[in-house]
Amino acid sequence: MTMKSWVETLAKDALAVIALGSCAAFGGIPAANPNPTQCRSVGEVLQAEGINTPLVNVPGCPPHPDWFVGTVVTILLAGLPRPEDLDEHRRPKAFYGQTIHENCPRRAYYDENKFAKKFGDPGCNYELGCRGPITHADCPLRLWNSKVNWCVGCGATCIGCTEPGFFDIAPLYEKTSEAALPEEV
Amino acid sequence: MGKIVIDPVSRIEGHLKVEAVVDDGKVKEVKSAGMLFRGLELIMKGRDPRDAQRITQRICGVCPTSHSTAAALNLDSAFGIADKIPDNGRIIRNLILGAAHIADHILHFYHLVALDYVDVAALAKYEGNNPALNSLKNFVARGELGPFVPRYEGDYRLPGEANEQTVAHYVAAFDMRRKGQEMLALFGGKMPHNMGVMPGGVTSVPTVDNITSFLWRLKELQEFIDNVYLPDVLAVAGVYSDYFEIGRGCGNLLAYGSYELDGKEADLTKRKRFFKPGITYTDLRFSEFDPVRITEEVKHSWYADSISGRHPSQGDVVTDEEKKGAYSWLKSPRYGGTVFEVGPLARIMVNYVGGNSRVKSLVDSTLAQVNLKPKAMFSVMGRNLARALETKLVADAMVDWVLQLKPGEAAYTSYEPPEESAGMGLVGAARGALGHWIQIKEGKIANYQVITPSTWNISPRDDKNQPGPLEEAITGTKIKDEANPFEIVRIVRSFDPCLACSVHVLSHKGHDLGKFRVC
Numbered sequence: 201m202t203m204k205s206w207v208e209t210l211a212k213d214a215l216a217v218i219a220l221g222s223c224a225a226f227g228g229i230p231a232a233n234p235n236p237t238q239c240r241s242v243g244e245v246l247q248a249e250g251i252n253t254p255l256v257n258v259p260g261c262p263p264h265p266d267w268f269v270g271t272v273v274t275i276l277l278a279g280l281p282r283p284e285d286l287d288e289h290r291r292p293k294a295f296y297g298q299t300i301h302e303n304c305p306r307r308a309y310y311d312e313n314k315f316a317k318k319f320g321d322p323g324c325n326y327e328l329g330c331r332g333p334i335t336h337a338d339c340p341l342r343l344w345n346s347k348v349n350w351c352v353g354c355g356a357t358c359i360g361c362t363e364p365g366f367f368d369i370a371p372l373y374e375k376t377s378e379a380a381l382p383e384e385v
Numbered sequence: 386m387g388k389i390v391i392d393p394v395s396r397i398e399g400h401l402k403v404e405a406v407v408d409d410g411k412v413k414e415v416k417s418a419g420m421l422f423r424g425l426e427l428i429m430k431g432r433d434p435r436d437a438q439r440i441t442q443r444i445c446g447v448c449p450t451s452h453s454t455a456a457a458l459n460l461d462s463a464f465g466i467a468d469k470i471p472d473n474g475r476i477i478r479n480l481i482l483g484a485a486h487i488a489d490h491i492l493h494f495y496h497l498v499a500l501d502y503v504d505v506a507a508l509a510k511y512e513g514n515n516p517a518l519n520s521l522k523n524f525v526a527r528g529e530l531g532p533f534v535p536r537y538e539g540d541y542r543l544p545g546e547a548n549e550q551t552v553a554h555y556v557a558a559f560d561m562r563r564k565g566q567e568m569l570a571l572f573g574g575k576m577p578h579n580m581g582v583m584p585g586g587v588t589s590v591p592t593v594d595n596i597t598s599f600l601w602r603l604k605e606l607q608e609f610i611d612n613v614y615l616p617d618v619l620a621v622a623g624v625y626s627d628y629f630e631i632g633r634g635c636g637n638l639l640a641y642g643s644y645e646l647d648g649k650e651a652d653l654t655k656r657k658r659f660f661k662p663g664i665t666y667t668d669l670r671f672s673e674f675d676p677v678r679i680t681e682e683v684k685h686s687w688y689a690d691s692i693s694g695r696h697p698s699q700g701d702v703v704t705d706e707e708k709k710g711a712y713s714w715l716k717s718p719r720y721g722g723t724v725f726e727v728g729p730l731a732r733i734m735v736n737y738v739g740g741n742s743r744v745k746s747l748v749d750s751t752l753a754q755v756n757l758k759p760k761a762m763f764s765v766m767g768r769n770l771a772r773a774l775e776t777k778l779v780a781d782a783m784v785d786w787v788l789q790l791k792p793g794e795a796a797y798t799s800y801e802p803p804e805e806s807a808g809m810g811l812v813g814a815a816r817g818a819l820g821h822w823i824q825i826k827e828g829k830i831a832n833y834q835v836i837t838p839s840t841w842n843i844s845p846r847d848d849k850n851q852p853g854p855l856e857e858a859i860t861g862t863k864i865k866d867e868a869n870p871f872e873i874v875r876i877v878r879s880f881d882p883c884l885a886c887s888v889h890v891l892s893h894k895g896h897d898l899g900k901f902r903v904c
Contacts, residue, residue, distance in 0.1 A: 230428075345569075
């Protein structure tokens with residue numbers, strides 16, 4: 201049985217489908233250019249096959265366990281998400297409602313134009329390619345691995361792993377163009 | 386004559402199929418096959434070389450850390466900065482890799498392998514007051530056997546109390562793995578897919594706080610390794626001592642070496658490493674390792690014959706799904722045309738015969754406890770034991786390494802990526818020798834090739850029809866009960882196969898997999 205037929209068989213009669221991880225939600229790395237195996241997201245397969253089961257995307261590479269458990273528990277307790285509970289990419293706003301940049305502990309550096317010139321420097325990592333301003337997730341508040349750290353916490357950039365096509369947006373260490381930034385950065 | 390097909394083999398990472406032809410109670414012929422293709426090497430082409438470190442980690446969520454290390458070493462060498470990594474950067478990379486390895490080996494023994502030897506169902510009769518065991522007992526009583534079935538029946542030999550204790554440790558081991566991953570995240574940001582390891586060093590800086598937070602967790606893990614993990618492996622080895630004679634394999638062992646002890650030597654094969662690179666055989670002689678002699682063959686893989694026999698620096702991915710005689714998406718890596726097994730067993734034995742006194746004394750003292758000679762290590766139980774010994778060696782060494790960090794000093798060096806260059810990154814991943822090779826042209830990736838440990842171990846027959854290490858290890862094995870082929874799955878899991886790693890290229894057509902027996 202191919203994975204595509206598994207998705208079709210199981211999704212048809214399901215209450216809802218949760219596409220967990222950036223591959224399931226958006227195609228992820230296997231679907232990155234040139235997409236050698238013609239990989240598609242779960243949403244694309246459902247649409248192509250005319251399956252109308254409600255879909256919730258929980259992307260991330262990897263997705264945070266809390267995002268998945270939180271999504272399942274919310275559905276069990278409150279029922280299927282209302283349209284206003286999901287963003288344009290069908291992500292629960294409870295976890296993906298704000299950008300990394302809005303809650304980043306290095307935000308003050310950005311506001312004061314203090315930018316790190318190399319890894320390990322104090323300062324905002326925007327010029328090193330950080331995608332915090334265009335990436336939706338609550339990592340700076342939730343943290344990872346029993347809350348010990350997160351990507352920017354270890355001095356690295358956010359690589360935008362919860363966004364569609366994150367490996368094809370641009371090279372990861374290229375400064376995000378100012379044109380791509382949201383209005384209120 | 387009958388055929389045993391196990392597909393997919395569970396309690397491993399990825400999708401592995403094993404087909405064994407059994408004649409008169411003995412395995413006559415084996416085919417091991419990787420059943421998934423993603424094409425990651427094709428996705429790498431034309432990208433910024435620095436992105437290789439982030440993309441290759443995504444080959445696998447179990448051992449992304451090893452890929453991040455191999456990619457960073459590969460890019461260091463291509464960028465001409467392999468001898469310029471600051472000591473803090475070199476040491477933090479060792480700590481990130483070491484934390485991943487000890488968490489991974491604990492995972493392998495307790496959560497993947499132990500269930501072949503430990504009878505969780507026996508807990509139905511448990512009458513003690515261990516909360517973890519009572520919770521599992523209730524779990525079993527409710528019929529929620531999820532992680533423990535399917536399984537084979539008839540050969541669980543641990544006596545009652547030892548069995549219960551090992552099951553209790555199965556639960557405790559989850560907590561230990563979590564702590565190991567926290568250690569990794571302290572310097573690497575998160576696990577899976579750490580963000581800290583970069584060409585040039587690491588992004589994190591050592592602080593009194595992250596050193597202390599790392600060290601107390603490491604001390605807890607050391608206690609678990611010394612007082613629980615190693616004794617449990619030895620207890621299982623004692624009761625199942627026949628498995629020191631089962632699954633010997635090809636008898637040729639290859640290790641790339643790992644954990645950098647010298648930041649000033651650019652050449653990975655000459656650099657002082659905690660585990661040295663090399664080769665050994667069942668006769669226990671040591672030979673030097675030369676990466677030039679590695680090739681990948683594809684006669685029995687779904688790839689075009691025109692790419693067979695190449696060195697990975699010249700490697701390519703050209704699929705041929707209709708190829709006659711092919712049965713796997715894995716290629717067959719060979720060294721000097723010969724079949725080699727990689728993994729913790731190879732690292733331990735290469736260092737045992739290669740003059741590493743720390744390794745020699747630990748192996749000798751451990752084998753003395755079970756009354757065995759070093760040759761017994763070439764076996765199912767030897768592989769499991771080597772993994773435990775390696776866990777101890779790495780955990781103990783990390784205590785020294787973390788205290789060598791110097792807060793306030795650099796852990797990263799800047800560089801200018803070159804327009805034209807080539808690189809190689811070799812590291813000992815949890816499952817064995819991992820190599821990355823890159824060619825850079827006009828500032829972009831012209832070619833990127835990865836050979837993972839499971840590609841070595843689970844490889845199909847090569848151009849000379851020599852079976853791969855796992856196939857060789859299963860061939861000739863006596864099967865006591867064909868309906869419950871414990872011997873086969875115990876051999877398979879002793880290699881700790883990771884198939885997501887090995888085939889980085891999903892067949893959209895699917896293949897006829899024959900009879901299904903999920904175990």
